[in-house]
Amino acid sequence: MSKISVIVPVYNSEEFLTESINSILNQSFTDFDVICINDGSTDQSLRMLNNFKKRDSRIKVIDKENSGCGSARNVGIENAEGDYIYFFDPDDFIREDAFEKLYENAKNNDSDMVFSQISWYREGERINLDKPGIELEKEFDDVDFNNFTFTYKDIPRYVMNSYFAPWIKLFKKDFLKVENNFRFQENIAFDDVPFHVETIIKAKRISFVPETFYQYRTSNINSVSNTSTNSIDILRICDIVENILKQNNIFEEFKSYFYEFKIVQLILYVISSNSEMYYKSVKYELMKININDLNLPENILERYNRLVNSKNYEEYLKINNVQQPPQVDLTKLNKELEDEKNKLKDKLNKIIKNNEKLQLDQQEIISSQKEIVLENDRLIEEKNGLTNERKELIRENEIIKNKMEIIENEKHQLERDNDYLITSNKTLKEYNANINKENRELKNENKSLLKNNKELKKVNDLILSSNSWKLTKPLRSIKSIFKK
Template structure:
């Protein structure tokens, strides 16, 4: 089974297709399949795909009659065999490491789906302009697992289906597919919402991998005549919701908000000849939604809710306010009889209405003079408008350059930060490798020091503490790479020391214990996870450890479990240990201290130590990940690592 199936729904995109396919076939993740669905293309798109299939066995081309984007996508989904599924639009392209990075994160965290930031772009080569798009402007939801059943804020993120990957098993479990309507008109809305409202394990990454083209003139977004496409799609979405009462109760309000947001987008997008007709549809639907109690005001930004109320109450007035009830030419200059009194005429100049008695307008010379003055005025307006248009072009060009420079600055700052982390990690790696050569008690060096499990920083810090501090009583919360080092310490360095290891998964204990040293002073305990509520948020921790820790005072406590990536207050067993099981001379190591949840737990630790009048010093060590060291003052030198 391939790790990732990449679906490319294709229709008449020959001028962009090679760039797209090259970015996919050259992915650093090689174990992929590429399913290209040619939806009845009338240009050379199908031939281009067939050529790729003859050169690369991973490329599978399905030729079918034109049936629309939704049908093409569903054919691709039904034929996919990968563990995860990605989507690439044929006029876009992707970074070469996109699917390797996303797959690793998805596997490490057992995700329903993972999505990343992306770039929109226009032009190519020397004229390429990138516009960085963040999924989460608040930066609060990146790089952690999110349960979308409990937190609906990500529903406000930019909607797209292509900047991530989805677990195929998850899509099939809930029969998540696209609406099959003709054309390529916004069927991604329904797919996106389904993936969100079923998910309990979503993940967002603050790095752009996907390049989304915005200068394709054939894009459905630019077709001003596709008036009803959004209505068809949201009728489909709401019908799906109504089939499931639980989903309906949970998500109807957010779906009605998103529907209105897209209806406004459609209003601004379509041709002016359809706008009034479209507003009537919006008004009728939201009057009914209000009667059905499907609207929650607090989900709407105030300005949008005010628009909703005005449209529902009087869509004609909204249209009139938007367009003034008359044409642009009439607003510049017109002469009309007064609708109330035929004895007067109304002259409109630049939107300013002047009222005159008719007898003053009868005189031809006066009328001619007025028309000449107006003609001169209109010519001046045209000249000013021309200069204004020229200035707009200059301003837009400067604005685009500024945005490009800002995006480049953000990208460079991100790269600098990543390079600093990598540099620190490499420094620790070099020091650790040199230390291994000099160590008398580290016999086995088969550590897996990766970003996901442990890293060089953590292992080096732990080694120095074991070497210099020589703890006698050690407690390890979480069985993993650190256990390979602590068990060697007991066997080869300090045979009088004892080591207690706590882990919740018996399967993991059975598998991993084969990789570590055994000793009568080494004990591995299985403890189930229990749910706890801290500051009105749900988290989990090991079941009470009293039977393990009774009458014990630990010199060293290593906190690397249970998993804490999706919790706001993870790994809180340490709080009970501070009360009863902390030696006078102690060191505590908290791994993953850069994450929000661990930061919150660290604050609870500090509060508990302060409450118990326990003096301590603290230090943060950073490589690819961050470790927090908390120690009694006598061991301050340990924080100098």
């Protein structure tokens, strides 16, 4: 498990992808993994991601059908295993010491989320570090941010009227996935706004690194913020944010901040939408707001009144010194489109012919490949046959080796038994010699006893036959009586 999981949603980003991914891989902090989610790209993005994956084992590539940035980020969250999660967009890049300093701050403070500063730039222009997006150091006097945490209550204006992008924050994974179940809104633009509001009001420990790490590219036409067709989604986003505040019982506390956010966000896309319908929808929403109850900045009130007091979209554009797009000559445009269509048909016919030739070449290649595959299969079969024979020889060799070990063990046992028998035989011989010696001594003693017995018998016979023995017989009888 790595310390940081970097989540990168990718859609048609081939132009900037190499620079962006390299800025991640070149970090001074190396204990991280990168989860790249290809969201149905139609350019070379997926091929480029797979090439990066081959070069660096820290990269994981997930390919999915196109369903928007929110969905792709959610897939990343589900697959994240690092202690912390960092979101990254594939058209931007990041300073090489970013992960090192963000992780150090997060660990020192046991943070649920860590903020950092941001800079904007256009391709070919100097990166402007003089105007950092988030200046939280101005909210707190003389603090050591390496050992300092706070909550949304300390920075209420940053809950909505601030910078919603997830790539200026490092999140603790358990805070997102275990303690809560935070996910991005799907199938809608500006999905990072509700995510920001939900996470910041739930975080118990927020910290800040007062340095600019992330370089945000403002000139990418594929960026969500540059897509005017998504402007209608901001109406839904405002409703979602309002519901979040009410569900957490803090709407009244943030009422002025919320309506300031709503006015700014809705008006922001009126001109770029180029839509009378969107203009009317915004005007309707703004007129429902009772601005007299709110403490709104003067510049916000001015923008509010400018739109609400305009009669129609055309007048609103004039008030803002914006010219409406010129009327288009449809007849001329249709003719140009027809000419272009014919040119495309010619190109298509050429492509079809070339494709037919390529198909023939491809069939020849496939035929050759089949022959190669068959030959390869034959070689594999031969190799498998040799391998089986080798395995059998190895098995027989193991059997013989085991038998040799058994024989060798039996030999050693016989040698030990023989030594024991020799020793036992020697002992028995010594014992037998001692027995024979004792037997001879007993025989000699027996002869001596027999000889003594004969002599004693003779003496006894002499005594019994003597007159003294006869005369003393009565006395022996009397003695025997007294003994009784």
